[in-house]
Each structure stands twice: as structure tokens, then as C-alpha cells.
Amino acid sequence: MAHRVIPTSNFGDLRVSDDQLLHIPRGMIGIPDTQWLLLTREPNSPFLWLQSAQDPDRALPVTMPEVFFPDYHLAVPSQALDGLDIKDSDTVEALCVVRATEQLADFTINLRGPLIFNASSRTGAQVVTAIEYPVQQPLWEQRGINQLDVTHPNLPVIRLGEATA
Amino acid sequence: MLVIQRRPEETIRIGDDITVRVLGIIGNSVKIGIDAPRSITVHREEVYEAIQRENEAAARSTKRIQGLL
Numbered sequence: 557m558a559h560r561v562i563p564t565s566n567f568g569d570l571r572v573s574d575d576q577l578l579h580i581p582r583g584m585i586g587i588p589d590t591q592w593l594l595l596t597r598e599p600n601s602p603f604l605w606l607q608s609a610q611d612p613d614r615a616l617p618v619t620m621p622e623v624f625f626p627d628y629h630l631a632v633p634s635q636a637l638d639g640l641d642i643k644d645s646d647t648v649e650a651l652c653v654v655r656a657t658e659q660l661a662d663f664t665i666n667l668r669g670p671l672i673f674n675a676s677s678r679t680g681a682q683v684v685t686a687i688e689y690p691v692q693q694p695l696w697e698q699r700g701i702n703q704l705d706v707t708h709p710n711l712p713v714i715r716l717g718e719a720t721a
Numbered sequence: 722m723l724v725i726q727r728r729p730e731e732t733i734r735i736g737d738d739i740t741v742r743v744l745g746i747i748g749n750s751v752k753i754g755i756d757a758p759r760s761i762t763v764h765r766e767e768v769y770e771a772i773q774r775e776n777e778a779a780a781r782s783t784k785r786i787q788g789l790l
Contacts, residue, residue, distance in 0.1 A: 566783055586773030587780070603790040605783075616779040617790055633762040653775055656782045656790065666779075669772035684764050684772065691771045
């Protein structure tokens with residue numbers, strides 16, 4: 557498997573293999589980058605970094621919405637998933653963008669515009685849910701930090717410190 | 722952009738299976754009814770703008786908090 561070095565402003569140079577790249581062919585809403593990496597500092601961290609493989613400066617905190625909102629219902633019109641080629645046997649993973657501030661208590665999560673990935677092809681899209689969830693949902697409304705049951709998505713998650721070039 | 726003038730209760734058809742009907746006009750607001758297959762996504766433009774704002778805000782916060790997460 558071919559390796560490459562992805563430079564990042566916040567996490568140094570990352571040495572990754574091609575099968576660790578996530579593909580978002582249409583880009584995120586308002587962000588054109590199509591190749592991304594998923595980074596973490598800790599194996600059980602509820603927060604991951606979605607780092608652009610094309611723009612070293614661009615990284616967004618993301619999380620698994622069901623960790624904080626167990627009732628989160630991913631109702632998405634089928635057209636929004638065009639191009640992800642999701643078959644019955646494929647695992648679908650959702651990530652939501654987190655608006656992080658200096659105070660953990662003030663974090664919000666965008667439940668309206670999740671990223672949906674086909675785990676088999678590592679290909680995803682940012683979609684708009686059919687249910688009118690808030691784009692700035694206070695993160696800690698249902699679960700405290702000690703109540704989280706964190707499972708990372710079935711996608712390549714790069715542990716920071718291990719992939720530093 | 723195609724510009725079409727319509728009166729209340731008149732309809733525009735897009736493709737074979739999407740219709741857009743002007744249901745009424747009150748003051749400076751227009752009520753629109755859209756009939757489309759379930760597979761077609763219809764959202765207010767503001768939703769996309771709000772999601773774009775959250776993406777940009779999340780990306781801006783990275784430098785400040787990257788040691789935290």
C-alpha cells in the first residue's frame with residue numbers, strides 16, 4: 557500500500573497509507589476539499605478531528621452523534637446519498653461537526669448536517685436531515701462526560717503520535 | 722436563471738414529477754407548495770447557509786482548542 561506524508565498545521569506531518577483516506581467527492585457544504593483523515597489523540601476520545609488532506613490549515617472537530625444523543629435518528633432523503641453506493645451489506649457511519657469553544661461545557665453539535673459515510677468504500681457526504689434538528693445543539697444536554705459510551709466509527713481512525721512522520 | 726411570472730394557484734412543472742405551486746401571497750411573503758418524489762431533497766436555502774457557518778466556525782476553532790481534544 558502506497559504511503560504519503562500529509563502536512564498539517566495543528567498535528568505535524570502525518571504519514572498515512574491511501575486506505576486511511578476518507579473521500580467526500582462533493583466536498584462538505586461550503587468546503588470543497590474531497591480527501592480527509594480522521595484523527596484522534598486517545599482511543600476512547602468522544603472527539604475526533606476531521607483533517608483535510610488537501611489544506612494543512614483545515615481541521616474540524618467531529619463526534620459520533622449517538623454517543624451524546626442516543627435517540628438521534630438519521631433520516632436522510634435517498635437522493636442525498638447518491639454516489640455513496642450504499643448496499644444492504646455496507647455499514648453506514650455518521651459524524652457530526654462540533655463547534656468547540658475554550659469551555660467544554662459550551663460546545664455545540666450540528667445535528668442537522670451530519671456526514672454520512674459508507675464504511676466499506678470510506679466515501680461520504682454531508683447531508684441535511686429530514687428531521688429539523690438544530691445546527692447548534694448544546695452538546696451536554698442529555699449525557700455528562702462520565703456517562704458517554706464511546707465507540708469509534710468503523711472507519712480508519714489515525715492515532716496521533718503513531719503516524720507522525 | 723429562468724424567470725416565470727405566476728399567479729396564485731398557478732403551477733410550474735420541473736421535469737416529469739416535480740411541481741411548484743404558488744398557494745398564496747400575503748404581504749411580502751409567498752406561500753409555495755412543492756410536490757416532488759420522496760427521493761428529492763427540498764430544504765430552505767437558510768439551512769445550507771447555517772450548516773456552512775457551523776463548518777466554518779468549527780474549522781476556525783481548531784488552533785485554539787487542538788491541545789484540548
